[in-house]
Amino acid sequence: MSTDTASRRQERIDRGIKVRTAGLYALMSWREVSYLVLPRLVLIVGMLGLPMMMPGMYWKRVISIVCIYALLALVFDFLAHFVGLVSLGGAFFVGTGGYLSALLNTKLGLAPLICVPAATLLGGALCTLLLLPCLPLRGVYFAIVTLMYPLFLARVIEALNILGGTDGIMGIDSFPNAWIEQYLVIVLALLIVFGLRRLVNTDFGLVLRAVKDNDQAVKASAMNITYYKALAVWIAASIGCLAGACLVHIYMWAGISTFALDFSVLPIAATVIGGSGTLVGPLLGCLILVPVSELLRDFGTLRIVFYSLILLGFIVFRSEGLMVFGQRKYHQFERWTSI
Amino acid sequence: MTGEPILQVRDVTKTFGGIIALNRVSFDVFEGEILGIIGPNGSGKTTIVNCITGFVKASSGHVLFRGKDITGQPPHKIADLGVTRTFQIMRPYYSLPAYKNLVIPLFSPRARRTGGWRGGGRLGDRNTVGIDILEEIGFERDSYVPYKVTSSLPTGYLKRLELARCLALKPELIICDEVFSGLSMSEIASMVPLIERLQMDGITLIMIEHRLRELFQVAHRVMVLDFGQKLVEGSAEEVMADPRVREAYFGSEKVEEVMTHA
Numbered sequence: 001m002s003t004d005t006a007s008r009r010q011e012r013i014d015r016g017i018k019v020r021t022a023g024l025y026a027l028m029s030w031r032e033v034s035y036l037v038l039p040r041l042v043l044i045v046g047m048l049g050l051p052m053m054m055p056g057m058y059w060k061r062v063i064s065i066v067c068i069y070a071l072l073a074l075v076f077d078f079l080a081h082f083v084g085l086v087s088l089g090g091a092f093f094v095g096t097g098g099y100l101s102a103l104l105n106t107k108l109g110l111a112p113l114i115c116v117p118a119a120t121l122l123g124g125a126l127c128t129l130l131l132l133p134c135l136p137l138r139g140v141y142f143a144i145v146t147l148m149y150p151l152f153l154a155r156v157i158e159a160l161n162i163l164g165g166t167d168g169i170m171g172i173d174s175f176p177n178a179w180i181e182q183y184l185v186i187v188l189a190l191l192i193v194f195g196l197r198r199l200v201n202t203d204f205g206l207v208l209r210a211v212k213d214n215d216q217a218v219k220a221s222a223m224n225i226t227y228y229k230a231l232a233v234w235i236a237a238s239i240g241c242l243a244g245a246c247l248v249h250i251y252m253w254a255g256i257s258t259f260a261l262d263f264s265v266l267p268i269a270a271t272v273i274g275g276s277g278t279l280v281g282p283l284l285g286c287l288i289l290v291p292v293s294e295l296l297r298d299f300g301t302l303r304i305v306f307y308s309l310i311l312l313g314f315i316v317f318r319s320e321g322l323m324v325f326g327q328r329k330y331h332q333f334e335r336w337t338s339i
Numbered sequence: 340m341t342g343e344p345i346l347q348v349r350d351v352t353k354t355f356g357g358i359i360a361l362n363r364v365s366f367d368v369f370e371g372e373i374l375g376i377i378g379p380n381g382s383g384k385t386t387i388v389n390c391i392t393g394f395v396k397a398s399s400g401h402v403l404f405r406g407k408d409i410t411g412q413p414p415h416k417i418a419d420l421g422v423t424r425t426f427q428i429m430r431p432y433y434s435l436p437a438y439k440n441l442v443i444p445l446f447s448p449r450a451r452r453t454g455g456w457r458g459g460g461r462l463g464d465r466n467t468v469g470i471d472i473l474e475e476i477g478f479e480r481d482s483y484v485p486y487k488v489t490s491s492l493p494t495g496y497l498k499r500l501e502l503a504r505c506l507a508l509k510p511e512l513i514i515c516d517e518v519f520s521g522l523s524m525s526e527i528a529s530m531v532p533l534i535e536r537l538q539m540d541g542i543t544l545i546m547i548e549h550r551l552r553e554l555f556q557v558a559h560r561v562m563v564l565d566f567g568q569k570l571v572e573g574s575a576e577e578v579m580a581d582p583r584v585r586e587a588y589f590g591s592e593k594v595e596e597v598m599t600h601a
Contacts, residue, residue, distance in 0.1 A: 209444045214431070
């Protein structure tokens with residue numbers, strides 16, 4: 001072996017440099033075009049085809065839940081990696097969006113397809129407003145406040161017995177038909193993945209990344225960082241509320257459990273597994289974690305033990321996340337050369 | 340001094356708990372000049388920069404920019420008026436390529452209004468304008484340096500990047516907090532004409548420095564701070580001749596040595 005490595009060595013080549021540096025070159029050959037398009041196509045076709053591969057109603061529903069969690073994981077990844085705000089607010093956003101959509105539907109009698117966008121906009125604005133006081137601060141405060149609100153709101157609903165109390169709001173309309181119910185969340189998840197990936201590379205997205213990198217320098221650049229943080233939180237909260245609104249119309253019920261901390265914690269685990277900072281990784285992480293958690297239901301109380309072991313395995317052996325690892329392997333290839 | 344006072348600092352005091360960092364400091368900066376501020380470590384040089392630019396709030400006293408009171412305004416509002424600063428410990432965006440560092444200030448309302456450095460009221464493509472500014476500040480345009488990730492750049496370029504961020508805002512006043520420190524002699528030698536050129540282009544500069552020889556080359560007037568108080572203000576020769584400065588700043592023998600080198 002030693003004589004072997006003396007005469008040759010392994011070199012690593014970055015395959016994607018040409019395609020990724022100059023846009024026009026990418027159109028010069030089918031190979032380059034397919035190099036760019038293929039991974040995206042696999043994701044889109046795969047996501048759209050997924051419900052058809054599922055054996056029954058139960059697993060089709062699981063796919064919808066995957067997408068709901070994927071939206072929340074995207075929110076976490078966007079805020080943590082591109083704005084520098086660690087958010088534990090999944091439950092806060094889902095609960096707010098869910099209850100708003102439920103109220104608009106049951107009290108005002110609006111159709112679900114109107115309730116969902118309305119709850120998205122209203123919820124996003126409401127959550128941003130409630131989170132505004134901690135935005136000028138740096139550090140752990142945002143995480144604490146986003147964790148505090150869902151607990152607070154759930155207890156308020158329980159104690160005052162408002163908004164249906166512990167029974168929740170029942171009799172919420174479902175989406176007009178099964179196709180819309182199934183594909184709305186899938187299409188939304190895909191649109192938001194690609195939309196956010198585009199957003200973080202615009203000049204506006206660059207400012208958000210700069211706030212994460214060095215907020216003092218952004219202040220010295222004559223920009224109000226609280227304003228940019230608020231805009232980012234508004235985008236994130238809207239996406240989270242959208243997830244919540246879709247959830248209550250799928251379950252036709254909104255209750256205190258929409259404020260459950262699962263919605264805060266699972267997206268973070270999914271982001272870690274999928275690869276943070278890629279915005280596709282979180283989606284991939286949810287595609288693994290949510291079905292695994294369903295499969296483990298047969299184990300009863302041992303479910304959490306197995307679940308934790310799987311998480312631990314990922315953290316020990318692939319701490320960078322699947323997508324970061326996958327992207328590197330896709331863009332680079334190794335070969336032996338003689339010296 | 341010729342020209343109007345562009346910045347007036349009036350009795351600014353800053354206390355951190357029981358420590359008096361600045362004690363009733365007053366001075367004027369005139370349009371188009373370069374004012375040097377020197378003083379031993381801990382004499383309050385950076386604190387005065389922070390008080391002017393709003394990064395800390397002065398305990399009492401006033402700062403007037405073009406006659407308008409800017410005391411207590413947030414940093415981004417003060418920067419929006421054209422009062423910009425560099426940081427002694429460089430604060431670039433390490434994860435971005437060098438030229439993308441300038442896209443951020445060029446995205447600000449002030450840059451859109453003014454067009455950035457040499458923009459003349461119209462802002463072009465932010466990436467191109469960013470690279471133009473980097474070229475003017477000493478980045479080799481046709482090399483890969485402007486495109487490198489900022490974390491891989493040496494100190495000399497990072498100090499220039501600090502200045503470039505100010506230029507992107509089309510500043511009226513730049514407060515340089517030790518832009519020469521940590522640089523080699525040849526790097527400083529190439530920075531000095533750059534500073535002179537900025538002054539010639541009509542920018543007023545305040546330079547906080549420990550490198551006295553280079554500072555005295557460019558500064559029109561020098562102010563000395565010691566223990567948060569203003570000791571003297573005047574030309575380099577006047578300041579160096581002052582016995583209080585000798586005692587407080589240099590120690591009595593060192594003065595001759597510095598003066599002969601200057």
